[in-house]
Amino acid sequence: MKKVENLRLSRSSLKRILLGGLGGGFSILGIILGIGLYIVETIIHPKRLATFALYTFSPFELGLPAEEVTFTPLQGDHEVNGWYVPYPEATTTIILSPGYRGSRSDVLGLCALLWKEGHNILVFEYFGHGTVVGKPLTLGYREINDFLGAVAYAKQRAPHARLGAVGYSMGAAVSIMGSARTAEIEALVADSAFATHKSAIEYAVHRTLHLPFYIFDWITDILLWLRAGYHFRQVEPLRDIGRIAPRPILIIHGMKDSVVDPRDSDLLYRAAGEPKELWQLPGVEHCGAYFADRAVYMQRVIHFFDEYLRKLPPLQEQRPVSYVERESEQQHLSEAG
Template identity: 45%
Template sequence: MIAVLVALALLILLALATLLFLVPWAIARRLTRVLPRTYWDTYTYTPWEMGIEFQEVCFPSGDGLSLSGWLLPRPETDRVIILASGYRGRKSELLGACGYLWRQGFSVFALDLRGQGESQQERYLTMGYREVQDVLAAVDYVCLRIPGARVGVLGYSMGAAVAVMAAARDPRIRVVVADGGFAFQKDIIAHNFTQVTHLPPWPFVDLAEWWVERRAGFRPSWVCPADEIGKIAPRPVLIIHGVEDDLVPVEQARTLYRRAGDPKELWLLEGAKHAGAYFVDRKAYCQRIAGFFERWLA
């Protein structure tokens, strides 16, 4: 009887050890994995469908990757808005905002972050840690193409987090609009892990962070836009978030707003899910972001 109990205990311990190994490893792999290019990365809509002349460009990131972008020029202005999509996103998803801003008289530059869309495939995604270099490289590029450029950045989800961190590090970014961005990356991983598995985040997320560092060379706890957003002031920030966001809870937006310096605005949309404010009321959304850029890039 004792031998049976010992064997059972060993089996339970083995199962727990396996769970504590495999689950965090799977989280780390899922978060950092670069997906193969799909049909939709190549066969996609462009500004041409909107009747807008544009230039397809390639430009280097700070660490030597080849990045893809669309430049929608307005030769009569030096105001340019850089747009960045979210995690595993692509620039074609931004056409609605791109087209509206261009029609309002801004030059527009939409980019694919590393490992996404038509940009060079990186070995691992880092959910903002290295992607911030891509937005900084886009600023370099537009300032080279448009001397004296007055630059604003509009980012969605991970792109919003990247926009905040880029502006905190580069004073050439005069205005930031962050839609659906997170305050703390590790908190979002923990939240979504619990949503999917109904398990407590500890110890799985902490162990996953260790795996992420072994695999991709960074820790999610290092990616904290909330710790950087205060450096943007006195440049303006508009934070947009859907109240019904179940991927990045709205409290993350409130945290960003509390930590930002003035001038700042917080726009919370009832009925909007993650980075979905545009789709809840396209007209109001476009007028709000264009008006914000118009006011602060004047």
């Protein structure tokens, strides 16, 4: 009799353990799902900028003869906002873009200094990130179209001018991917770029939650596809940067960056072809190289464009893979895998 009671007790205990474990499993899964959803929603639906954040400097304060311009992206039915600053008889145009939620006014100081060096300037902000706020965003996937639209507009305004580009953070990552898709950009400065979409999110999760990202990796990628229409693997400057060569690239990164892992700059540098330069600054935060020493920063950037954009003849290179070809290639690779 005792054996039967013990057996029933054991079965009852086992049932409670199993149900408790099942409930705990669902709780853990719910937490993972919730955090994954939070990550995705933070990317694509960030908080609206406060009104005062839009009241900032413009070309007027710097005395720049800038024109308020809009242009169309390579794909999409929106318009991209920018300033175009022509320089008399310039033979070069520099395209500048800020990062995630960045405004064109964020890089206005650099625009003014490069313009004084004799370059035409086109500075723009990615749609939904700056003065146009509250729109669904991606972390570089659709923003490539804005960058390529800027390239087309710059060539339209000054057809014979050679093009260079400067990008910051997400803008640097997009500039890398965009330059790999067009032969028009002949020299690129990438400041604080992430190596991959996934590495940027992984670094943020590790620093804020102090947890390994692999716990949330798969669910975040699925939710990103469901909510925004793309996967992590579709935004990878690390994969694209090798296609820029033999055009030169200058990679800049602060080694105290709390937004993008400084190790990403090493990965990008190793993957890039020649000619390439890597400038890492100890003790400098995200996109802080300019502010650490403005004179040295400008000297380096100006010299880079003088050396590779003004002095050297245009490069005769193979036609880069187009955006459509790249997406087709990735689809083929994913199907093959």
